[in-house]
Amino acid sequence: MAEHILGAHDLDVDEIQIPREDWFESSDTLQKLRKNKKFPTIWCAGCGIGIVMGSLIRAIDHLGLSNDEVALVSGIGCTSRMPVYMDFNTMHTTHGRALAFATGLKIARPHMQVIAIMGDGDALAIGGNHFIHAARRNIGITSIIVNNAIYGMTGGQYSPTTPVGKQATTAPYGNIEPPFPICELAIASGATYVARSTVYHVLELDKYIQEAIQKDGFSLVEAVSYCHTTYGRLNKFGTAPDMMRGLKKDSISKSAFEKLSPRERAENSKIVRGVLHVDDSREEFSRVCRQLSERVRTGGSQ
Amino acid sequence: MVVSLMQGNEAISWGALAAGCRFFAGYPITPSTEIAEMLARELPKVGGTFIQMEDEIASMAAIIGASIGGLKSMTATSGPGFSLMQENIGYAAMTEVPCVVVNVQRLGPSTGLATAAAQGDVMQTRWGTHGDHPIIVLSPTSVTQSFELTIRAFNLSERYRTPVILLTEGIIGHMREPIDLPDFDALEIVERVITDTPDHYVPFSNDLGDVPPLASFGQGYRYHITGLFHDPMGFPTQRLDEIDPWLERVHHKLDRHLDEIVMVEEDLQDDARIAIIAYGVSARGARHALKLARSQGYKVSMLTLLTIWPFPEAQVEELGDQVDRVIVPEMNLGQLALEVERMVGRKKVARVNRANGEMVTPQMILDVIES
Incomplete structure (x- = not known):
C-alpha cells in the first residue's frame, strides 16, 4: 500500500451517476441477501470485505438483475466466503480456481452474469495462471479482487501484492518479494474493462462493479482493502478506522493523477483509483464459441 | 450399424x-x-x-x-x-x-x-x-x-x-x-430429472434416498455449493448432527447400489482350482493365457473386472472360495492385487507384474499356472 502523501484529493463525487437515495434505502437490496443463512459473516469486525459485498449487491440491484440470472463463483480465503451470504447461484470452489470453474459455467450458461470473487492470494498466486488466461480469452466473467495485500484466513502470510519491506508472519524480516500490479497485469493479459478503487471510496466501487458487470468481456475491479487483524497488526497500522483513513490518504483519483506533472506521476506511490482501461474491440469468448459451432454446423470449416 | x-x-x-x-x-x-x-x-x-x-x-x-x-x-x-x-x-x-x-x-x-x-x-x-x-x-x-x-x-x-x-x-x-x-x-442415456419446485428444493437432502436430484445453475434453483462440509441446503456447517447424516449418505450411496455399478465378466470352468482376475489391457493377455492353459488340460476360471472401484468384493470373494490359487496380472508392481488379497487371503494370490512399459505376456501367466 502507498505510504507517501502527495496531497489531499477528495472523492470525485461528480463522476458518479448513481442517485444517492438508491444506495442504502432500496429494500430490494435486502432481497439479494440469503434469508435462510445465518449471519453475521465470518469476517472480523471492521473488515473491508463486507463493504465490497455491499457494493456488489447495490450494483446488481441497480442493474435490475434478477437473483436467478446471477452466479457468484469464489475460491478460498476470507474474500471467497462472500457468495454464501448472497441469494444467487453461488459456488465456493477450490483455492485459486474460481475463474477456471467460472469459465465452464459461463460457457454452459452464457446468458448468466457470472461473477468471480477472489482475494489477492487466491487470484494472483495460486490462481495467477487462470487469471491471465481468463483475461486472454476475454471470457465474460466479472472478476472482483479484494486486495488486502496479505493472506488473512491463514493468519498473515505475505501475498503477491504485499509491498517490499512489510512485515508478514512468513516475512519476519520484512517482505523481500516485489508485488504484482493487479490491474496492469489484467490489462496486459487482455481484460476489456479494468478499474480500481478502495473500500473507503465505496461509491466508486458501486459504479465500477456495475460497469464491470455491464461489460460483456472479461472485466476486473480491484477493490483495495486492508486487513487490520493481521497485516495492520504486524505493521503497526493501527485500527480498522486508521487503515480506512490510510486508504483515503494514500490514494488518488485517476483524473487528479493525470493532472500531476510527469515527474510527480513518476514518483507517485499512491493507489490510483479510476477506470484504467476499456477495450471495446474484442469479442466475448463464450459468444466466439457459439459462433464457431454455428459456423461448423452451417458448413464452413475455416 | x-x-x-x-x-x-x-x-x-x-x-x-x-x-x-x-x-x-x-x-x-x-x-x-x-x-x-x-x-x-x-x-x-x-x-x-x-x-x-x-x-x-x-x-x-x-x-x-x-x-x-x-x-x-x-x-x-x-x-x-x-x-x-x-x-x-x-x-x-x-x-x-x-x-x-x-x-x-x-x-x-x-x-x-x-x-x-x-x-x-x-x-x-x-x-x-x-x-x-x-x-x-x-x-x-x-x-x-x-x-x-x-x-x-x-x-x-x-x-x-x-x-x-x-x-x-x-x-x-x-x-x-x-x-x-x-x-x-x-442407447439408454441417463438425464438429470428434477421434480421439486425451487421453493422446496433441498440440493443435498439426506431424506430423499441416497442421491438427491441435481438442479443446474440458471434454472431458478438458487443454492450454494461448497467444498466445505455442508448442511442439506449447501451451507457450511461444523455441526455433527448435520455432518454425520451427510457422511452416512454420501459414503454409502454407491455401496447400496453395487448391483447397478459393479460389472464383471465371468469365464468360469467347473472344478477349476485356478482363477485369473484381471482388468484393462492385462485381461487381454490373460484371456490368451486362459485359452493356452485350457488347451493344455488345465482347469482355469477367469474374472474380468470392468468396474474396479467400488472393488467387486463379492464376486472376487466368491471365486476365491472356489479355487486354490488366484493369479492377478497387472502392468504395475501390484496394486489391485492388494484388494484381491484382502478378499481371498494373501496365500492364495500369485501376482504377475510388469512395470517397464511392456505388457504382461500370456507366457508369464502360463508360467504361474504351470508352476
Missing part, C-alpha cells in the same frame, strides 16, 4: 458424444491427446464446446463448472495431468457434481515414459484426492468396451451425482480394433 476400425481413444470420444457430452476441457498430454483433438473437431458440430485450458487443474475445474451449468462434461488426461486434477476430483465428490475423467495411463512415476503404457494409477483413482470419498472407476479391455464404458461412465455419474473415472491406458487407447457403433438414439 457401421463397422469401423477405430482407436480406443476415438471410441471414448464417440462414447462421450453418444452419452450427451457437450463440454470438454482438457490439456494436451500423451497418450490421451487424440480424445481432445477429436472432440475439438466433433463437439462444435453438435452445438457443444471444446476448450483447451491452461492446465489440467483448470480443465477439471472447468468441467465441474460446466456440469453445474447443465452440460454433461468430460476431460481426458494421463498420469501427470491426472495428478494435477486430484484436488478438484475431490471437490466434485464433495459437492456431488457429475463429471467424467478419462485417464489414459502411461508409465510413471513423474514424466516416466510418455509413450509406454502402464496400469500404475489404480490406487490413485481410488485414493488420489485427500480424504475419504466415494468414486466409481471403470476399466475397458477393448475398443468396443472403451465406447460402452464411456457411456456407462456418464450414466453412472448422472445417476449417482459423482465423478466417474474411465481408467484405460496407452495400448487400448492407441490400438485399432473393429467396432460396431450402435445407433446413438437407441
Whole structure:
C-alpha cells in the first residue's frame, strides 16, 4: 500500500451517476441477501470485505438483475466466503480456481452474469495462471479482487501484492518479494474493462462493479482493502478506522493523477483509483464459441 | 450399424458424444491427446464446446463448472495431468457434481515414459484426492468396451451425482480394433430429472434416498455449493448432527447400489482350482493365457473386472472360495492385487507384474499356472 502523501484529493463525487437515495434505502437490496443463512459473516469486525459485498449487491440491484440470472463463483480465503451470504447461484470452489470453474459455467450458461470473487492470494498466486488466461480469452466473467495485500484466513502470510519491506508472519524480516500490479497485469493479459478503487471510496466501487458487470468481456475491479487483524497488526497500522483513513490518504483519483506533472506521476506511490482501461474491440469468448459451432454446423470449416 | 476400425481413444470420444457430452476441457498430454483433438473437431458440430485450458487443474475445474451449468462434461488426461486434477476430483465428490475423467495411463512415476503404457494409477483413482470419498472407476479391455464404458461412465455419474473415472491406458487407447457403433438414439442415456419446485428444493437432502436430484445453475434453483462440509441446503456447517447424516449418505450411496455399478465378466470352468482376475489391457493377455492353459488340460476360471472401484468384493470373494490359487496380472508392481488379497487371503494370490512399459505376456501367466 502507498505510504507517501502527495496531497489531499477528495472523492470525485461528480463522476458518479448513481442517485444517492438508491444506495442504502432500496429494500430490494435486502432481497439479494440469503434469508435462510445465518449471519453475521465470518469476517472480523471492521473488515473491508463486507463493504465490497455491499457494493456488489447495490450494483446488481441497480442493474435490475434478477437473483436467478446471477452466479457468484469464489475460491478460498476470507474474500471467497462472500457468495454464501448472497441469494444467487453461488459456488465456493477450490483455492485459486474460481475463474477456471467460472469459465465452464459461463460457457454452459452464457446468458448468466457470472461473477468471480477472489482475494489477492487466491487470484494472483495460486490462481495467477487462470487469471491471465481468463483475461486472454476475454471470457465474460466479472472478476472482483479484494486486495488486502496479505493472506488473512491463514493468519498473515505475505501475498503477491504485499509491498517490499512489510512485515508478514512468513516475512519476519520484512517482505523481500516485489508485488504484482493487479490491474496492469489484467490489462496486459487482455481484460476489456479494468478499474480500481478502495473500500473507503465505496461509491466508486458501486459504479465500477456495475460497469464491470455491464461489460460483456472479461472485466476486473480491484477493490483495495486492508486487513487490520493481521497485516495492520504486524505493521503497526493501527485500527480498522486508521487503515480506512490510510486508504483515503494514500490514494488518488485517476483524473487528479493525470493532472500531476510527469515527474510527480513518476514518483507517485499512491493507489490510483479510476477506470484504467476499456477495450471495446474484442469479442466475448463464450459468444466466439457459439459462433464457431454455428459456423461448423452451417458448413464452413475455416 | 457401421463397422469401423477405430482407436480406443476415438471410441471414448464417440462414447462421450453418444452419452450427451457437450463440454470438454482438457490439456494436451500423451497418450490421451487424440480424445481432445477429436472432440475439438466433433463437439462444435453438435452445438457443444471444446476448450483447451491452461492446465489440467483448470480443465477439471472447468468441467465441474460446466456440469453445474447443465452440460454433461468430460476431460481426458494421463498420469501427470491426472495428478494435477486430484484436488478438484475431490471437490466434485464433495459437492456431488457429475463429471467424467478419462485417464489414459502411461508409465510413471513423474514424466516416466510418455509413450509406454502402464496400469500404475489404480490406487490413485481410488485414493488420489485427500480424504475419504466415494468414486466409481471403470476399466475397458477393448475398443468396443472403451465406447460402452464411456457411456456407462456418464450414466453412472448422472445417476449417482459423482465423478466417474474411465481408467484405460496407452495400448487400448492407441490400438485399432473393429467396432460396431450402435445407433446413438437407441442407447439408454441417463438425464438429470428434477421434480421439486425451487421453493422446496433441498440440493443435498439426506431424506430423499441416497442421491438427491441435481438442479443446474440458471434454472431458478438458487443454492450454494461448497467444498466445505455442508448442511442439506449447501451451507457450511461444523455441526455433527448435520455432518454425520451427510457422511452416512454420501459414503454409502454407491455401496447400496453395487448391483447397478459393479460389472464383471465371468469365464468360469467347473472344478477349476485356478482363477485369473484381471482388468484393462492385462485381461487381454490373460484371456490368451486362459485359452493356452485350457488347451493344455488345465482347469482355469477367469474374472474380468470392468468396474474396479467400488472393488467387486463379492464376486472376487466368491471365486476365491472356489479355487486354490488366484493369479492377478497387472502392468504395475501390484496394486489391485492388494484388494484381491484382502478378499481371498494373501496365500492364495500369485501376482504377475510388469512395470517397464511392456505388457504382461500370456507366457508369464502360463508360467504361474504351470508352476
